[in-house]
Amino acid sequence: MTTTSVHRTGRASDGAAGPRPAAPAPERRARKRAPGSASTWTAIGFAAPLLAYLAVFYAYPLWRNIELSLHDYTVRSFVLGDPAFVGFEKYAEVFTANAFPTALVNTALFTLVSIAFQYAIGLGLARFFHANFRLSAVLRALFLVPWLLPLIVSSSTWAWMLNSDHGIVNSVVQAFGGEQINWLTSPDTALTAVIIANIWLGIPFNLVILHAGLQQIPGEVYEAAALDGASPRQQFWRITFPLLRPVSAITLLLGFIYTLKVVDVIWIMTTGGPGNASLTLAVWSYREAFGTGQPDFSPAAAIGNLLIVIALVFGFIHVRMQRSWEKS
Amino acid sequence: MTDRPWWKTALGVVFTAVMLFPVYWMVNVSLTDASDLRRSSPSWFPADPTFEGYTAAFSQQLPSLGTSLGIGLGCVALTVAIAAPAAYALAILNLKGGRSLNFLLLVAQMIPAVVMAMGFYAIYVRLGLLNSVWGLIVADSTVAVPFAVLLYSTFMAGIPRELVHAARMDGASAWGTFTKVVLPLCRNSTLTVALFAFLWAWSDFIFASTLSRSGEYIPITLGIYQYIGNNTTQWNAIMATAVIASLPAAILLVVAQRYVAAGVTAGAVKD
Numbered sequence: 001m002t003t004t005s006v007h008r009t010g011r012a013s014d015g016a017a018g019p020r021p022a023a024p025a026p027e028r029r030a031r032k033r034a035p036g037s038a039s040t041w042t043a044i045g046f047a048a049p050l051l052a053y054l055a056v057f058y059a060y061p062l063w064r065n066i067e068l069s070l071h072d073y074t075v076r077s078f079v080l081g082d083p084a085f086v087g088f089e090k091y092a093e094v095f096t097a098n099a100f101p102t103a104l105v106n107t108a109l110f111t112l113v114s115i116a117f118q119y120a121i122g123l124g125l126a127r128f129f130h131a132n133f134r135l136s137a138v139l140r141a142l143f144l145v146p147w148l149l150p151l152i153v154s155s156s157t158w159a160w161m162l163n164s165d166h167g168i169v170n171s172v173v174q175a176f177g178g179e180q181i182n183w184l185t186s187p188d189t190a191l192t193a194v195i196i197a198n199i200w201l202g203i204p205f206n207l208v209i210l211h212a213g214l215q216q217i218p219g220e221v222y223e224a225a226a227l228d229g230a231s232p233r234q235q236f237w238r239i240t241f242p243l244l245r246p247v248s249a250i251t252l253l254l255g256f257i258y259t260l261k262v263v264d265v266i267w268i269m270t271t272g273g274p275g276n277a278s279l280t281l282a283v284w285s286y287r288e289a290f291g292t293g294q295p296d297f298s299p300a301a302a303i304g305n306l307l308i309v310i311a312l313v314f315g316f317i318h319v320r321m322q323r324s325w326e327k328s
Numbered sequence: 329m330t331d332r333p334w335w336k337t338a339l340g341v342v343f344t345a346v347m348l349f350p351v352y353w354m355v356n357v358s359l360t361d362a363s364d365l366r367r368s369s370p371s372w373f374p375a376d377p378t379f380e381g382y383t384a385a386f387s388q389q390l391p392s393l394g395t396s397l398g399i400g401l402g403c404v405a406l407t408v409a410i411a412a413p414a415a416y417a418l419a420i421l422n423l424k425g426g427r428s429l430n431f432l433l434l435v436a437q438m439i440p441a442v443v444m445a446m447g448f449y450a451i452y453v454r455l456g457l458l459n460s461v462w463g464l465i466v467a468d469s470t471v472a473v474p475f476a477v478l479l480y481s482t483f484m485a486g487i488p489r490e491l492v493h494a495a496r497m498d499g500a501s502a503w504g505t506f507t508k509v510v511l512p513l514c515r516n517s518t519l520t521v522a523l524f525a526f527l528w529a530w531s532d533f534i535f536a537s538t539l540s541r542s543g544e545y546i547p548i549t550l551g552i553y554q555y556i557g558n559n560t561t562q563w564n565a566i567m568a569t570a571v572i573a574s575l576p577a578a579i580l581l582v583v584a585q586r587y588v589a590a591g592v593t594a595g596a597v598k599d
Contacts, residue, residue: 039421043423047417047429049414050410051429128336136336144581144585144588149531150548150577152573160567166367171370174369200347203347289445319434
């Protein structure tokens with residue numbers, strides 16, 4: 001349902017709603033002419049650059065990454081190319097490291113709290129902007145700004161706003177009689193600070209998708225409900241929310257997969273610190289490989305592969321859900 | 329929905345103002361004198377605006393802006409060149425195994441950038457491609473290519489078959505049909521793809537900070553990052569650079585808002 005709205009906004013010339021890219025094949029197969037080997041080769045020819053690209057720039061880096069995690073790479077062996085094979089030793093090191101439980105809990109908190117707030121605020125705003133009022137389209141477009149800014153820009157702005165001594169946030173807190181909060185430098189608040197910034201970053205995405213979802217609920221449903229005397233509150237919980245469920249599920253899943261791999265925001269604001277206070281799995285991996293003067297690629301690759309596994313599990317759920325909705 | 333109450337507009341303005349406050353703050357700080365930034369209660373308005381931050385930013389960051397522009401455009405070209413023909417094969421030429429390829433592209437979008445960065449680093453070390461603009465263009469394009477193929481093929485699947493068949497009947501080759509019939513129809517998709525490929529490459533931090541750390545040509549994101557590391561006293565210059573780095577996004581939002589919205593909703597099949 002979300003991709004059909006692409007056609008609407010993208011003004012497809014024929015206005016037809018195309019199938020979702022996840023599974024456009026069955027429809028085409030049905031229409032197919034007699035199979036000719038010439039056209040098969042033509043198709044392969046057109047796809048060849050992509051296939052080569054995926055092999056060289058996706059499969060090979062991923063393969064290198066697995067290889068990194070199964071060997072004991074040091075800076076020396078990295079250049080010389082003669083690391084010792086250690087099997088799953090690096091994975092064992094990662095799982096037993098002191099940082100592991102912290103990073104795992106932080107990752108869970110960072111992703112779940114972020115997407116919960118992003119979704120709730122995004123849905124509230126989508127409902128608000130659903131009614132057509134003056135300037136609604138302009139204001140909704142302005143909401144996209146945070147999403148389009150380079151992450152380094154928004155993260156460093158947040159870092160300066162949350163600065164202990166000169167930040168505007170503390171200035172407001174103190175104006176209301178609060179005490180100075182060391183947002184980014186205290187282990188108690190560092191994770192909260194990066195979550196706040198990340199929620200802000202994710203609101204536009206949630207707003208736009210959920211708004212597109214709301215547009216697809218036919219107005220007659222609400223008119224009928226209003227005639228039956230349903231209050232706005234009942235309309236929301238009995239109609240909007242259930243009908244929006246497929247869109248919501250996709251938004252939340254994509255939000256999860258996307259938030260899982262966030263490095264920039266946390267790294268720029270706190271570098272995962274102080275200590276490990278705001279360390280997530282992705283940031284940990286980045287820190288091991290590139291964040292210190294001593295690159296340690298093997299454990300970093302092991303953490304990275306663990307992240308891929310988590311993302312894939314949820315990715316499969318995503319694909320499954322899309323398939324089942326297409327059937328229904 | 330029939331009446332258009334003003335209070336809703338007012339409330340909407342308030343929401344937008346709250347949401348955009350950090351953006352306002354960035355502009356405010358960029359115009360504030362460095363010594364005023366050290367006060368414990370920052371000033372809410374640039375009462376006495378100074379452009380020293382912008383002077384410093386332009387004198388130091390101009391080369392990085394050029395580098396980022398080049399990388400962004402290179403990434404657009406590479407992405408379109410690979411994605412459009414592939415989508416044509418998938419959506420119109422009925423590529424065998426297309427379903428699996430689509431699936432692979434969905435999976436590809438789930439791979440964390442940090443993992444890709446490590447893989448690329450390990451490869452680039454051997455090939456001597458670290459700190460090279462070309463290396464960064466290729467790495468940045470990995471974010472955009474799967475998205476672009478899926479976006480293109482969704483659109484192309486909706487092109488009426490009769491158009492394609494008519495072109496073939498008239499004796500056009502597969503390549504001719506692609507360049508003369510299909511691609512012109514895909515103009516809007518191309519704009520959306522180009523817009524996002526450019527913005528993602530322009531905004532990239534992870535690949536820049538891993539593959540181009542000590543290069544002669546560093547992109548603007550890394551310029552800002554090194555700025556933060558080097559002189560923490562000159563926040564007006566940092567924020568001025570940030571404002572300049574945000575300009576492409578702002579310009580594109582104004583002139584191409586429709587394509588931005590199209591891309592975000594396609595984001596539901598992206599990451």
